[in-house]
Structure formats: structure tokens, C-alpha cells
Amino acid sequence: MATSADTYVVRPAEDNWISRLFDNKAFLIFLCMLPAAGLLIVFLTYPLGLGVWLAFTDQRIGGRGEFIGLGNYYWLWGDPIFWMSVWNTVLYTVVATVGKFALGLWLALLLNHHLPFKSLLRAIILIPWIVPTVLSAIAFWWIYDPQFSIISYVLVDKLGLLDSYINFLGEPWNARFSLIFANIWRGIPFVAICLLAGLQTISPSLYEAAMLDGATAWQRFKHVTFPMLMPILAVVLTFSVIFTFTDFQLVYAITRGGPVNSTHLMATLAFQRAIPGGQLGEGAAIAVAMIPFLIAATMFSYFALARRKWQQGEGND
């Protein structure tokens, strides 16, 4: 009786163009990359490219736009409201990011200790980040209300520390810092949880060695914790800067850019001009003008904070 091995005949590969094509490594790489590339092109490159193109046109909602070159940018260059939105965006991003990182790092260090109900506490501090932004924005809108603010109510009516209610949103600087506070409140959990994850990867033996060498708590933080956290710090900082720079919901829900445009961020101004105002081209130009800032912030985070030598505790070159 013939065995299956006897009857099995290996058929030589056909030498046609399809098999040659699929044997080609470059083609296979291209083919495997195609779905990802397709998604990126459809959902990222095309909208971005369209936005960049619209910024060079005078497209309005409901009408056809024509190419006007740098016309929108020329107009924005002389537009004080645009420059105020740039200033507000930079201020908002810098102050909110510093606040989020200072408080987030502090919270992460606290949570890294052995505390009772540690898991529960960690879950609770995530709440501000989990709550939909619009809901927290509406809550802050009430908290900052000129007539119904709970803060003013306590300070004026209950404690008698102030004579009149605080004008949180009716005065430009009050409004800016009120929004920054809301953004910090919302962003701390993200920073704290990410940094906590980073803290837990630091080997306890490093701290033990430092303590044996007589290092103080501050020296342990400065020479062990901080350098070891730097890689994750760079990544979290990059994300945080991008999220803050492009924030829209908090500002739109709480102030709509007021009073008198003094809290408009570039994102809210772009929306205001493009959708309610109908000037799609101008709105796109404002949105495109955000790109250099975002690239600069990302580059700073990566190249300034992620230098390997610094991370490893060596001197900067």
C-alpha cells in the first residue's frame, strides 16, 4: 500500500508574474502598509490638505471659493482679534501646562506612597478627566456665574469675606484665569496617572542606594526620580501641550470667547469665523496657523526634554 508520502508530489512554484510580484519584498511591504496608509490618507492627509487649501481661498459656507493666495493670512496679520487669540492660546497653554504638571507630579508622588484605599483613591482622581468636557464646562459655567457662583456665595453670603460677588467671566484677566483653572482641574488626573505609572517603574534599589549614600528626600527626587521620569514626562508633556493648545470645549461652553474676545483661543476663533460666521477660508487659515505652534511645542518636548544623556544623569552636551 502506498503511503501518503509516496503519493505527495511537491508542485514547483509557477513562474508567473503574480507569484514573482508576491515574492518581491518591496511589493509586500507596500501591500501590507496600504491599509494603514489608506486610513491615514483618508482621515488625516485629505482633511489636513483640504484645510490648507481652503486657507488659500475665500470659500464661504454656501458659496464657491476662489484662490486668493495669502489673502486670508494678510488679513489675519492685521487683525488684533487674531493676535489676541494667539496670545491667549500661548498663555493658556503655558500656564495650564505648568499648573497641570506641578500639581499632577505632586499628586503622583503622593499616590506613589502606600496609602489606605490606594486603588480607590487612584480611581477617584481620574473622575475629572473621565467626565465629558462639556459637562464639566457647564459645571464651571455655574461656578463662575456672576449671580449664582457658589464661590461668591460662600465668600460673600456665608463667610462675609468679600463685599460683592466675584466677576469671574466679565473681566478679561479673571475670565482667562478662570478658564485656565478649569483646564488645570480637568487635566491633572491625566498627568498624575501617567507620571504615577512612570514612578512605579523606578527600581526601589536606586532609592536604597541613594539613601545609603546619605541623600536627602530632595536629592533623591532631583537625582533619581526626576531623571528617571524624564522619558515619560516628555511624552505626557507633548500630549498635554497638544490637548491644551487645541482646547475648544471649555472656552466655547463657558465664555464663547468673551468678554469682547478676550478669551478666544485660536481654535474657538477658527470655529467662530468658519461656521457661524460662514468664512470657511479664514477659519481654515486660523486653524492652519496653529500648526507651526504645535510642531514647535512637540519638537521642544522631544528634543529638549528627551535627550538621552540628561535622562541618564550625565551632563548636557
Next chain:
Amino acid sequence: MHRFNRRDTIKIGAGALAGTLLGSTALRAEIPTADVQPPDLPIEDGAQLTVLRPSKFVGPDEDIFRSNTAKFTEEMGVPVKLEFESWEDLRPKTAVAANVGSGPDIVVAWSDDPQTYVDKIVDMTDLATYLGEKYGGWWPLAERYGKDSETGNWIAMPIGASGGRVVYRKSKLEAAGHQSVPEDVDGFLKMAQDLQKAGTPMGLALGNAVGDANAWCNWVVWAFGGKMVDDEENVVINSPETIEALKYAKALSETFIPGCLSWLDSNNNKAYLADEISLTQNGISIYFAAKNSDDPAIQKIAEDTFHSRMPIGPVGMPTERALVVNSMIFKHSPYPNAAKQYLRFMMEKEQYSPWLEGCLGYWNHPLQAYDSSPVWEPEKVKPYQHVMKDSLWDGYSGKLGAASSAVLADFVMVQMVASVCAGQSTPEEAASEAERRAQRYYR
């Protein structure tokens, strides 16, 4: 502390539906009509319609609109799909429908949207002529918003308008030494100062409030003869009249309750119902929210609440603004006759009267015959009766269209007034900045 917001208003408004309908049925026949033949509009075979309109502000608006639509389907055999869009999203959605040439057959759009999409919508002259002849003619504002600014042909059919009037607490006005709201701007300022001295200030929105801030900021500039553009669409906002208006607005704003610079549309409603302010400008919704409240304290506020027209400035005529809901039929609709029949049906008194009455005076009628509607009989509702008769239009005194719409949406007028009231700009600087911004849109 009573907290009251727009959602409460909507809920309360819905509760008023049944009573209003029952009370008004007997009086509905009083709407005078002429014997006019409707235009011959044979409904296309297999017709079906999609109608897009703004979401309700007072509950009965949506409920009665739905029941009237169901009645149309029953009588005419045309299925109609009703879509309700939030106020802020209606305009972008209308724009998309116009641009891509598909979507709803009928849009009950905002004010000057039809003038923006003139070449994409169906001529309405036959229908508007019929309704005008049957119901005693259209009010001037309805004609303005219904016609193409260039040709004068009817391209839309305004179905209602909401106007801002003075909403005030009579007892507090009297305590401040005034029996009624003065009809001139100087008297109005004096009244505001007296209210402030009495510790019961007024408040008007100065934030980016789409309805309330645009209403009073346009009113004050127009009252002194200022305007964004002239009849030829030249930007003329930077004028001595505007400067005077801004000086007046600054003086008036100094009497406001603190915080008005951040007020959005619902803030004045909340502050009024919480007894924080004694006077504001608003639609009739505050009054009905208070009247239908379960809270006795708020019901007392309703009893003490009265309305009056905004005072008249040096121009010598009313200068209030109106928010118009303006229906139009897209050319991409395969069933234009069915769409016209639908709009005709909704405007006939058998359907329109219950809707008008159910909306409690929030929407004002475009056809003059509905002046006889019982909804306008109560003293407290009467000041809202002629919103479409003598209000001015967006972009006054220019044409309606994309530029007037964009200037309004970008809060050019509001921010001009607000920057002066906030002390950020002098009247001259603010008028100059508004001129610069408006020229961009009217280029």
C-alpha cells in the same frame, strides 16, 4: 436663591399647551380672510417630504407643528418626515443641504438664509401672493425677509418672528419712582439710574449672546441713527450717530448689575427669575416660565411682570430687531408642489392659529389677519403683537444676505458696544474697529 434656566422654560411651556388650545378654539374663526382661490399646485405622484426646522423654544411650538404635519399627511396623503435641529446647528446644516444639493425639501431656516441661497431655492411668488391676498397682506418685515433683495420676487415664506421687549417688575419700577417704562431713551436711562439707586438694577447681555446681545446692541445703535451699512451696502458704522449711541450704551451699562459682560442668552432669564434684576430685554419666555412655575415665589414674580416696547431714540421710530423663522423650498426637491402645499397648509388659519396661540406670543405672525388672534389680547402679551410690523432687519439698512448674516454671527455690533461698556475702547476706537471688521464681510 431660585435657579431657572432655559430647559425649565421649555418644560413649563409644554404644560401650557392644553389650556391654551382649549381656551382658543372658540375664537379661532375670528381670523378674517378674503375669498381667494389657492394656486393650482397638483401634488406629484409618490410625493414625500423632509422638513428641517429649529428645535422648540416653548414646548407647544414643536407639539402643534407635529400635529399639524400629521394632519397634512392625513388629508393630502403625503408622508412628511420632520427633523428638528438645535438652533446653533441649523445654519450649518442648511448650508450643507444647499451646497451638496440633497437633503431636506423644506428648511424652516433662520432670518436671511434664503437670501444667501437665492439660486438654490424655489420661487414662492404664487403661494405668497395667495396667502397675502387671503390674510390681509404681509407685514413689512415678512416682505423684507420673504423676497429676494435683488429682484423683489418671493423666495421664502416667513412663518414667525421673535422679538425682544422690555420685561420688567412693576413694583420695583414704582419703588424707583416710575409708573411705566419711559418711551424715550433719555427717560429710559434716568429710569435705569433710579433702579440702580434703589438697589434693584437692570441687566442686559453683553457677552456673545446670539439672541439677547444682538437684540439690544442693534437696538441702541439704530435708535441713534447708526447702522452697519447704508442702502448701497457701504459700511457706515463709523459715524457720529454710532458714537452717540455708544456713549449712551456706556452710560446705560453703568447701571447694570455686575457681570453682564459675560452674560450669554440664558443669564438674564436666570437673573430675572431669581429676583436679581428688575428689568431686562427678552422674548415673552421669561414671563411664561414664571407664570407656569410651581414655585409660589416665582409665580409672584410673574404677577409683577409687565412688558413694554423698547424706547425710541433720536431717529424717532422703533428700532427693535427680530429673529425670523423663514421657510424655503430647495430646487433639489423632486416634489416642489407638494412642498408648497405643505407650507400653504401650515399657514392656513385652521393650522396656523392653534400654533400661534400655543406658542403663547413667543412667535409673531407675518400675515396681518392674525392680528385678530386671541393670543394678543392679554395686556402682558400685547407689546409682542407687532414684531413683524415694525422691527428692523439684520444688516439694516442694507440688503439681506451672506454679509449681513456673517456680521451678525461674528458679533461685530455686539462687541463694538461691549468693548465700550467694558471700558476697553473709546467709542471712536470701537466704531473704527467695527468698520474694519464689517468691511471684510461687505468686500
